[in-house]
Amino acid sequence: MMGVDVNKLGISIGGKSIVRDVNVHIGDGERVGLIGSSGSGKSMISKAMLGLLPINAQTEGSVILGDTQVVGADETVLAGLRGRYVGAVFQNPASSLNPVLTVGKQIELPLKLHYDLDKADRQARVSAMLEKVGLDATVAKKYPSELSGGQQQRVGIATALITSPRLIIADEPTTALDSITQRQIVDLLVSLVDKAGASMLFITHDFSVLARATTRCYVLDGGRIVESGNTADLLEHPQGEQTKKLVAAARELTLQRKQNRDD
Ligand SMILES: Nc1ncnc2c1ncn2[C@@H]1O[C@H](COP(=O)(O)OP(=O)(O)OP(=O)(O)O)[C@@H](O)[C@H]1O
Ligand SMILES: [Mg+2]
Numbered sequence: 001m002m003g004v005d006v007n008k009l010g011i012s013i014g015g016k017s018i019v020r021d022v023n024v025h026i027g028d029g030e031r032v033g034l035i036g037s038s039g040s041g042k043s044m045i046s047k048a049m050l051g052l053l054p055i056n057a058q059t060e061g062s063v064i065l066g067d068t069q070v071v072g073a074d075e076t077v078l079a080g081l082r083g084r085y086v087g088a089v090f091q092n093p094a095s096s097l098n099p100v101l102t103v104g105k106q107i108e109l110p111l112k113l114h115y116d117l118d119k120a121d122r123q124a125r126v127s128a129m130l131e132k133v134g135l136d137a138t139v140a141k142k143y144p145s146e147l148s149g150g151q152q153q154r155v156g157i158a159t160a161l162i163t164s165p166r167l168i169i170a171d172e173p174t175t176a177l178d179s180i181t182q183r184q185i186v187d188l189l190v191s192l193v194d195k196a197g198a199s200m201l202f203i204t205h206d207f208s209v210l211a212r213a214t215t216r217c218y219v220l221d222g223g224r225i226v227e228s229g230n231t232a233d234l235l236e237h238p239q240g241e242q243t244k245k246l247v248a249a250a251r252e253l254t255l256q257r258k259q260n261r262d263d
Helices: 042-050 075-081 103-114 119-132 137-141 149-161 179-196 207-213 231-236 241-262
Strands: 004-013 016-026 031-036 057-065 086-089 167-171 199-204 216-221 224-230
Touching (some): 004 042, 016 031, 016 042, 016 199, 031 042, 031 179, 042 057, 042 167, 042 199, 086 149, 103 119, 103 137, 103 149, 119 137, 149 179, 216 231, 216 241, 231 241
Parallel strands (some): 086 167, 167 199
Antiparallel strands (some): 004 016, 004 057, 216 224
């Protein structure tokens, strides 16, 4: 298992402060959310956790994953962590998947990079993983462009989870999908993460998605954490202005979806 401790994290680029004084704690096996409007700094925080900030970014404070300090870590340390102990799922599977690799090769790649397994063993693991994410075995021979958005994101999840990482960082993994597919993908991710006993940081701007994916969350506004607590409680009784706005937006979206269904 892998806990996370982000302490007084600050990020600035070209003298412009983007994230300030951010403290985030994720316990072993906990699913925690980060929610905020566009530009509030969610992706910057997830990139800091993966050691993938832009080269000209200046970072203060600390990000500890398990017992590794990520801020200022060597690329070799980070490369050993990413894809092995930390899996990432991104917003747009069409652009995060490699278009020239078949699905099978795509999912197999992290195993090749991090483990010394023979080909038959890798392929058996890839087949088992495809089944876990609800994809037919024949999908292994297909290219990402031949799949629907929901299927592509199932491949993204399979690729992130194939090495049994201890922490999953999912940055708006369902934003590009329709609402029914969104729910299926969130539920799949939650059940796989829980079965594996892994921890998860789930990033979104949609409170209804957040409530499905996480038990606890942090609300981000202008690069600062403005509220935190039990996700269901915050959805019911938002305190701060920003949290109220995000909850109202989620309610509106839910109403619109209902209306579209009734039309
Ligand atoms: N490479 C970069 N150089 C300079 N500023 C950047 C860079 N990338 C992002 N920013 C700025 O950092 C701030 C936070 O961006 P970030 O991508 O973390 O927002 P976000 O909360 O993930 O938004 P979204 O919901 O749209 O994904 C924004 O003001 C953005 O303009
Ligand atoms: Mg983002």
